[in-house]
Amino acid sequence: MARVVMQAVVSVDGYIARPDDSVGPLFDWYFNGDTEVTAGASGWTFHVSRRSGGYVQAFWDAVKVTVIGRHLFDTTNGWDGKPAAGDELVVVTHRPLPEQWLADHQDAPFHTASSVEAGIALAKDLAGDGLVCVTAGDLGGQAFSAGLVDEVAMDVAPVVLGEGVRFFGSHTGTVLLDDPDQVVHGDRVLHLHYTVKR
Template identity: 80%
Template sequence: MARVVMQAVVSVDGFIARPDDSVGPLFDWYFNGDTALVAEPSGWTFRVSAASHAHLRPFWDAIDVTVIGRHLFDTTDGWDGKPAAGDQLVVVTHRPLPEDWLAAHPDAPFHTAGSVAEGIARAKELAGEDGFVCVTAGDVGGQAFSAGLVDEVEMDVAPVVLGEGVRFFGDHTGTVELDDPDRVVRGDRVLHLHFTVRR
């Protein structure tokens, strides 16, 4: 069965963006190192510390399918039809993707789903039996987490306190226990943490 990980860069107080969706200093560590890190298939190039590179390269390479919400799709204009990581992308949305966007990106490996549960199920189907699905934290990730559809949590914690904004776990409430972190990697201005959801 494909694994599902919920992931994002997050502030110490649990926010992945400001109320206006800007990230402020959360992403500074993507550009403060001396090791090139290229995201595939998007081609985005970052410069991170060697420790962050050693952690992120295998994580990004393992992703088969990414799941995002319509808000992130609209905010990024669908990343020009190229998933930030993974071979395919599922957009959870109640509206069709814009016709002009589809016309401009006819070969984009994007799929849509009408609910979070449907989106995760579709992503797992696309990823295959031993696949790896990454759902972005925030509203969609929080819904998946609340529904018990998330197996792992991956946080890139930046030493920043935003005070308000978009919460990593969205609107999730209630207690969910995680196992002890099995990966703790100290980068430059970031701490990479990985947890497995306790079942």
């Protein structure tokens, strides 16, 4: 059965982007090392520290399906039809994807769902026994609030943004996590992985 992990790079004060959706120095660690890592079907390559490389590549290799919201789809232009991680992607949206985008990306392994619950269920079906990655932010916060997230993975950059898009979106309430089962010190990043207490 697929596991669902909520993941993003995050600032020390809990933001995954600035108010204008730019990431500023949050992603600097993707380019500060000599270990090459490749992100899923997108084929994007980054050069990170050796310690980050082992952690990040194993994580990306485990992801089978990514779930994103419509805002991230629009912001990234659907990553030009190639999932940033995993083999397939589910977009949670109440609006059809743009006709021109669909025409330009007919072979894109993208699916849509009209609710967070339906999106996670579809992603789990597609992933089989693999890992489903739901992006942090409003969509991830909704999935987290609904009890649909099994694990939380954070790549904490030593940056204080002061404002912006929160890792857990507008989630409020208390949810306990187990102690981190992975703590990896990279260069200008700390990788943390938690299991959600049930």
